[in-house]
Amino acid sequence: MIGRLNHVAIAVKDLAASTALYRDTLGATVSAPLPQPAHGVTVVFVELPNTKVELLEPMGEASPIAKFLERNPDGGIHHICYEVEDILAARDKLKEQGARVLGDGEPKIGAHGKPVLFLHPKDFNGTLVELEQV
Ligand code: CO
Secondary structure (H helix, E strand, O other), X not given: OOOOEEEEEEEOOOHHHXXXXXXXXXXXXXXXXEEEHHHOEEEEEEEOOXXXXXXXXXXXXXXXXXXXXXXXXXXXXXXXXXXXOOXXXXXXXXXXXXXXXXXXXXXEEOOOOOEEEEEOHXXXXXXXXXXXXX
């Protein structure tokens, strides 16, 4: 069902500092910050030859990553995103097998303009899993 690793998302407190870390210290190609008000984050994409890393900074107090950063003040890996060909078929099959889909279970448009869903971390080894239809 799952295909390529689309991205690993890392929650950060200071996007400018984290951008500099990836660009200057690690020598990666890094995008300009992209505000995503619908998701409560500002995102920077780190482009790697085989995948992406997304640096997520909270936007506003209701940001879904604000609590995560309270628990992980140095930042940390927030989720990993796998590609699927058919997100509704993947969702239905996962639900049949007892996996919990977050929110109302309907795909939302994610940071790349494609439908995404999130799966409960307790069902996946303590890791928040995002599925993105490609
Ligand atoms: Co993501």
